[in-house]
Amino acid sequence: MSGMERCRVMLEAARIIREQREEIATMETINNGKSIFEARVDIDISWQCLEYYAGLAGSLAGEHIQLPGGSFGYTRREPLGVCVGIGAWNYPFQIACWKSGPALACGNAMVYKPSPFTPISVVRLAEIFTEAGVPKGLFNVVQGGAATGQLLCQHPDVAKISFTGSVPTGMKIMEMAAKGIKPVTLELGGKSPLIIFSDADLENAVKGALMANFLTQGEVCCNGTRVFVERKILDTFTKEVVKRTQKIKIGDPLLEDTRMGALINRPHLNRVQGFIKQAKEQGAEVLCGGDLYVPDDPKLKNGYYMRPCVLGNCKDDMTCVKEEIFGPVMAILPFDTEEEVLERANATKFGLAGGVFTRDIQKAHRVVAALKAGMCFINNYNVSPVELPFGGYKSSGFGRENGRAAIEYYSQLKTVCVEMGDVESAF
Numbered sequence: 001m002s003g004m005e006r007c008r009v010m011l012e013a014a015r016i017i018r019e020q021r022e023e024i025a026t027m028e029t030i031n032n033g034k035s036i037f038e039a040r041v042d043i044d045i046s047w048q049c050l051e052y053y054a055g056l057a058g059s060l061a062g063e064h065i066q067l068p069g070g071s072f073g074y075t076r077r078e079p080l081g082v083c084v085g086i087g088a089w090n091y092p093f094q095i096a097c098w099k100s101g102p103a104l105a106c107g108n109a110m111v112y113k114p115s116p117f118t119p120i121s122v123v124r125l126a127e128i129f130t131e132a133g134v135p136k137g138l139f140n141v142v143q144g145g146a147a148t149g150q151l152l153c154q155h156p157d158v159a160k161i162s163f164t165g166s167v168p169t170g171m172k173i174m175e176m177a178a179k180g181i182k183p184v185t186l187e188l189g190g191k192s193p194l195i196i197f198s199d200a201d202l203e204n205a206v207k208g209a210l211m212a213n214f215l216t217q218g219e220v221c222c223n224g225t226r227v228f229v230e231r232k233i234l235d236t237f238t239k240e241v242v243k244r245t246q247k248i249k250i251g252d253p254l255l256e257d258t259r260m261g262a263l264i265n266r267p268h269l270n271r272v273q274g275f276i277k278q279a280k281e282q283g284a285e286v287l288c289g290g291d292l293y294v295p296d297d298p299k300l301k302n303g304y305y306m307r308p309c310v311l312g313n314c315k316d317d318m319t320c321v322k323e324e325i326f327g328p329v330m331a332i333l334p335f336d337t338e339e340e341v342l343e344r345a346n347a348t349k350f351g352l353a354g355g356v357f358t359r360d361i362q363k364a365h366r367v368v369a370a371l372k373a374g375m376c377f378i379n380n381y382n383v384s385p386v387e388l389p390f391g392g393y394k395s396s397g398f399g400r401e402n403g404r405a406a407i408e409y410y411s412q413l414k415t416v417c418v419e420m421g422d423v424e425s426a427f
């Protein structure tokens, strides 16, 4: 298909998703356990992503380059072929759109494997693509776990792998990709810093800290879980964060006023609570939450609910400050100077995201320029306009999703050199 034809089909898919927003969001809530309130936002980001790449599909082009003697060259932006997408369980539908959007816009096919913990909503996406006119077999869903993922990565017909998941799995994916000389996009974990200066708008900073920690039960790769607070405002900020955290409505994720649903499964809930236990043993203070939450509704009493947790008295060398918890656990860390906080913020193997709250515009830009992270926020956190590239530094991965940047990762350049004169042979 031409770029314009692909554009039309993708716009139709975006339209169907928009039209079926409520049904898909409900399915996603059942799939993952996140609140319906948030699932709706995920679905909106998903159709926006398809719409955005539909817009780019028709404008993909190479360049024309003039050479001496009237000769010239040109480049063609060509698809890679069959791309494999492997997704995590925290944003099942959205991750599938972040991968299939640019992949299909560039003219590739995609075989997508969702996490076995959230297998359902991406099947609906495949149906929607078909309804919209995507040719049969162009977007495929294969269900399974690690073994299935490995087979896909090792398949000789696969041209590219785009993976979202943990750092340990990312390493394995990269090894398999290396054996087949396949390009790979790795969207991995994080332990991102959020820096609150004393001149920040306190109301916004508090809201930002909650956004940075408690969306999707805290199971968010780019969460700003190390909240560095300038000592002057530590007490006021902490008091307000704790007060608001305690007010988060937990429970049946399908209810309109619920803002925190259930964690993904029992082993993960136990793991998150294990981090909190260890934090206490290492000297952190639980300022609120961290315990199990049992909803009144008897049918939910065995659900994987916990109260969102704020940890005080944290130190940089504690496990809860160094490791990705992937649950609703915020660590608050005081700081005194800009230089000090930057050094501490960057002292991590991860580099997915980072944020700063301040009214000083020069300081804000200076700080984000110094942060070693792929996605930085000034005076907000965890918003995701599809126009902006998203991806990590260091162990958080490489390659980018969203924005024009993703086109580079789903296409390849062919150069054509055209001779307009005679061949000057060396022989």
Ligand SMILES: NC(=O)c1ccc[n+]([C@@H]2O[C@H](COP(=O)([O-])OP(=O)(O)OC[C@H]3O[C@@H](n4cnc5c(N)ncnc54)[C@H](O)[C@@H]3O)[C@@H](O)[C@H]2O)c1
Pocket: 086, 087, 088, 089, 090, 091, 113, 114, 115, 116, 144, 145, 146, 147, 148, 149, 150, 153, 164, 165, 166, 167, 169, 170, 172, 173, 186, 187, 188, 189, 190, 220, 221, 222, 324, 326, 352, 392, 397
């Ligand atoms: N950077 C991002 O955009 C982003 C987004 C969401 C989640 N994440 C990260 O994902 C992690 C949580 O997700 P998870 O628990 O699903 O991660 P995971 O690494 O356990 O699994 C991710 C996917 O990889 C598959 N998989 C597992 N082993 C495999 C193997 N050997 N070969 C091929 N595929 C394999 C799984 O079945 C799943 O589909 C967190 O670390 C989180 O930070 C990152």
Ligand SMILES: C[N+](C)(C)CCCC=O
Pocket: 090, 091, 215, 219, 220, 221, 222, 382, 383, 384
């Ligand atoms: C939409 N968020 C909140 C920015 C999450 C992006 C995907 C990371 O887990």
